[in-house]
Amino acid sequence: MSETEASGDGGRRGRFVTFEGGEGAGKSTQLTRLADRLRRLGLSVITTREPGGSPGAEALRHVLLSGAAEALGPEAEAILFAAARADHVEALIRPAVASGQWVICDRFIDSTRVYQGITGNVPPRLIAALESISVGTMLPDLTLLLDLPAAEGLKRAAARRGFDTADRFEKDGIDLHESRRDGFLALARSEPDRFAVIDAAQEVETVAEAVWYAVRRRLGI
Numbered sequence: 001m002s003e004t005e006a007s008g009d010g011g012r013r014g015r016f017v018t019f020e021g022g023e024g025a026g027k028s029t030q031l032t033r034l035a036d037r038l039r040r041l042g043l044s045v046i047t048t049r050e051p052g053g054s055p056g057a058e059a060l061r062h063v064l065l066s067g068a069a070e071a072l073g074p075e076a077e078a079i080l081f082a083a084a085r086a087d088h089v090e091a092l093i094r095p096a097v098a099s100g101q102w103v104i105c106d107r108f109i110d111s112t113r114v115y116q117g118i119t120g121n122v123p124p125r126l127i128a129a130l131e132s133i134s135v136g137t138m139l140p141d142l143t144l145l146l147d148l149p150a151a152e153g154l155k156r157a158a159a160r161r162g163f164d165t166a167d168r169f170e171k172d173g174i175d176l177h178e179s180r181r182d183g184f185l186a187l188a189r190s191e192p193d194r195f196a197v198i199d200a201a202q203e204v205e206t207v208a209e210a211v212w213y214a215v216r217r218r219l220g221i
């Protein structure tokens with residue numbers, strides 16, 4: 001029996017769904033809509049985010065996104081993302097899914113693979129080792145990749161941010177953001193059973209329908 005079919009106590013296991021993509025791709029917007037739709041079906045749904053999602057991980061979120069850890073280099077940042085993720089998985093994700101709930105998370109392992117691994121040049125062996133320690137078998141059942149030209153995502157993110165300053169990663173140049181987009185698409189091609197790629201340049205409602213179609217088709221609601 002697979003992990004998606006049953007929890008350790010014989011009850012039905014929930015589902016673990018992640019949203020990934022570049023800055024301002026619409027992850028938070030679509031995560032909220034998907035959760036509302038699932039709740040209307042009577043399902044128990046928890047929404048969460050990374051970095052963060054548990055008290056320990058939220059403390060590290062500030063260190064990572066303020067840029068306080070940037071001077072330590074991408075390897076140290078990758079280690080801090082993994083430490084936050086380990087706490088998040090153990091404190092929230094694993095117990096919730098084991099008890100039959102749906103957990104929908106804004107960013108997860110693929111953000112580390114792309115931001116720290118592919119464009120941060122942290123060696124794949126270190127990324128894989130950190131992933132194994134922090135996540136173990138708690139891999140997403142489905143990853144929805146919201147794909148959008150980087151310039152459009154940054155424009156949306158800037159409009160939403162107003163006069164606040166860009167965070168540690170958002171302030172990077174457009175070429176780096178485009179490389180991240182390519183990195184996410186390469187990951188999706190390498191794991192087509194886990195990923196669904198959604199065209200996020202469309203209207204919010206159209207994107208929401210594409211997300212819903214993918215969830216229904218892949219997870220059999």
Ligand code: T5A
Pocket residue numbers: 021022023024025026027028029030049050051065081106107108109111112113115116156157159160167169170200201202203204207
């Ligand atoms: N990071 C994270 C790593 O480097 N490694 C890791 O392992 C992890 C987990 C997190 C940062 O940390 C990095 C990646 C990130 O740089 P964050 O503050 O959580 O930073 O930011 P993001 O995850 O990038 O989230 P954003 O809030 O910037 O973007 P979203 O959630 O993708 O976009 P959203 O939904 O907030 O929408 C942005 C704006 O666009 C509008 C919305 O209304 C909003 O104003 N919008 C649309 N407009 C037009 N058409 C649509 N279809 C729209 N959808 C949304």
